[in-house]
């Protein structure tokens with residue numbers, strides 16, 4: 183690639199060049215055969231856009247409201263861990279990039295900067311992400327999230343234990359200290375079995391966590407809870423019954439259970455089950471503005487962006503994060519104009535065609 187990156191895939195190339203291989207493998211990798219990793223991207227390619235012509239598209243407004251927060255576009259930075267492995271300023275730089283673009287910042291509890299450092303670094307609307315942790319860790323997270331102005335909790339439910347990322351095992355990947363755990367567990371956890379992230383997981387995750395524990399989480403906070411990791415209509419229905427404020431269709435960027443479906447391929451199933459009761463968001467494989475458009479057409483309120491943001495951070499710090507988000511926003515704006523949609527609400531189901539629909543048409 184010569185010159186400046188002109189799309190987020192070129193940012194990945196830049197990141198691959200600047201990062202030590204062990205960290206690039208950690209950020210880019212998926213579980214086991216990485217079937218789902220490829221599918222998350224390929225499934226978007228099988229969806230075709232049906233543009234409308236002769237619409238006045240002289241003004242395009244991408245703004246939207248997510249859990250009461252107006253943002254410049256239906257884009258959220260996905261919570262991802264270990265940003266200081268990508269850049270010394272870590273999540274602080276990422277949050278500043280998000281703030282500059284007026285999009286919501288998802289902060290992982292397994293961040294390398296503390297929640298407090300991220301909160302004091304910028305004015306971005308921030309959601310804190312947590313796992314099915316031991317109750318004392320969750321209670322500590324809730325108190326700090328409320329005190330530091332986080333606006334929602336993202337509860338990731340697809341990780342009762344860690345997925346097997348074989349590159350990390352081979353590389354004996356050592357995660358940096360996750361500073362939010364300081365005082366709660368030993369942050370010096372080490373493992374002689376390969377990746378030390380396993381040791382963190384064993385110290386903190388509660389595999390018996392289930393639906394009733396959401397009631398407990400609700401009882402200790404007033405913050406809205408988004409459940410992340412839903413892939414079926416059945417679980418979406420249970421999540422609504424449990425009283426969540428939103429659903430994130432996610433397979434954890436294909437880092438947990440391999441051979442789960444591409445998220446975009448199950449979005450409609452979840453949207454139908456939810457019946458408009460809460461917003462449905464989606465992540466996994468978004469690399470183009472056209473991907474965002476397709477997700478919105480299939481019923482997502484917004485999308486979360488994981489790896490591309492990390493690649494921007496690795497390549498150019500805060501500026502790179504900003505450039506990645508701006509690229510995706512510009513591409514979405516271009517797609518909306520060329521497809522005849524002036525606002526995100528103008529994007530409808532009839533603006534896309536899935537492979538199944540095309541197959542049925544031929545019969």
Ligand SMILES: Cc1cc2nc3c(=O)[nH]c(=O)nc-3n(C[C@H](O)[C@H](O)[C@H](O)COP(=O)(O)O)c2cc1C
Pocket residue numbers: 208209210222260261262263290291292311338410432433434435436437465466467468486487488489490
């Ligand atoms: C390096 C890395 C670390 C991640 N860490 C977390 C995490 O701590 N918590 C979480 O809920 N999801 C985590 N995720 C998953 C993301 O939130 C998101 O679901 C996924 O990255 C979306 O797919 P994409 O990378 O294709 O955009 C991580 C993903 C990556 C790539």
Ligand SMILES: CCCCCCC(=O)C(=O)O
Pocket residue numbers: 263292379382383386387434437
């Ligand atoms: C308790 C340790 C969990 C680390 C999770 C990081 C993650 O979600 C990922 O790498 O993917």
